[in-house]
Amino acid sequence: MSRIxxxxxxxxxxxxxSGVTSxxxxxxxxxxxxxITQRGKGVAVVLDVAEYEAMQEKIELLEEIRTAESQFAExxxxxxxxxxxxxxxxxxx
Numbered sequence: 001m002s003r004i005x006x007x008x009x010x011x012x013x014x015x016x017x018s019g020v021t022s023x024x025x026x027x028x029x030x031x032x033x034x035x036i037t038q039r040g041k042g043v044a045v046v047l048d049v050a051e052y053e054a055m056q057e058k059i060e061l062l063e064e065i066r067t068a069e070s071q072f073a074e075x076x077x078x079x080x081x082x083x084x085x086x087x088x089x090x091x092x093x
Contacts, residue, residue, distance in 0.1 A: 001051045002032040010035045013043065 004010065009032050016023055016036050027034050027048050036044040047055075071077060078086075 001047075001055060002030060004032060004035060005030075009033065010037060010042075012036075013038045016046075 008026070009030075011023065011034060013036050016034070023034055023046070026032075027046055031048055031051055033048075033051070034046040035042050036046065068077075
């Protein structure tokens with residue numbers, strides 16, 4: 001995901017309401033999120049669907065890595081050699 005361009009990607013809610021079509025087009029073309037403000041504070045972020053899905057996949061992968069690291073620290077891991085043996089055994093069935 002591209003980083004927010006402070007000049008273009010932060011808009012008050014009132015401007016977003018009046019120009020929603022053009023802002024959606026901007027989000028789809030630039031792949032940058034749009035930060036919506038209300039009374040000077042950020043209240044929402046609008047993302048392109050593909051960017052959102054990519055972000056979700058990265059989060060899931062990071063959670064899986066964290067789980068694996070915790071399991072390994074608890075001694076629940078197996079060696080690469082043993083994992084390979086198990087996988088090859090399953091493939092032969």
